[in-house]
Amino acid sequence: MHSLNHIVKFADDTTVVGLISKNDESARAQSDHSPLFIDGSPLEIVKSTKFLGVHLVENFTWSLNTTSISKKAQQHLYFLRRLRKAHQPPPILTMFYRGTIASILSSCITAWFGNCTISDRKTLQRLVKIAEKIIGLSLPSIADMYTTRCIHKANSIVDDPTHPSHTIFTLLPSGK
Structure with missing residues (x-):
């Protein structure tokens, strides 16, 4: 063992903590996995896929998903603008926003929004602000959604x- 390494004993395992010298990161090198088979066919490994409308990327970044959502929402902003030009009242515009744009923005939001980058959040919030200007009323932010x-x-x-997951949650004495 190297003189700069030391052993740390935890309750359930032992870990060697040490310095990587001379760029030797062989301990971190990933090995090739043997292929997986389903019904005799090899499973193809892809960089990204779309599942239930959500873009999943191999490194679990959400930029591709955010880009896709923002493009869809921008397309629907066109129709919101057309309704505004047709002199529709704000309640109708708000109903259209909630039914289309907010629905797109908040689709599976509990799965991906918590791990979005600040840049991605700003992109989505910008769309909400544009809709606010078109409608002329305040709308809930993407973080509020x-x-x-x-x-x-x-x-x-x-x-x-x-x-x-029912057993994971316990209510506070206040019921919240």
Whole structure:
């Protein structure tokens, strides 16, 4: 063992902590995995895929998903502008926004928004601000949509004793 290494004993394992010298990162090198088979066919490994409308990338960054969502939302902003030019009242514009643009922006938001970069969050919030200007009313921010959806999801888990995560949640004495 190298003189700069030392052993750390934890309750459930032992870890060697040491200095990597001369750029020797062989301990960190990834080995090739043997291929996986499903019904005799090899499973193809891809960089990204779209599942249930959410773009999943191999390194679990959400920029591709955010870009896709923002493009869809921008396309629907065109129709919001057309409704505004047709002199539709703000309640109709708000209803259109909630039914289309907000629905796109908040689709599976509890899965991806928490790990978005600040740049991605700003991109999505910019779309909300554009919609606010078109409608002429204040709209919930993208972070507020995320918080609301997370609270709703947590409440549905607490209310369902058959949910696998039900035991993870315990309510405070206040009931929150």
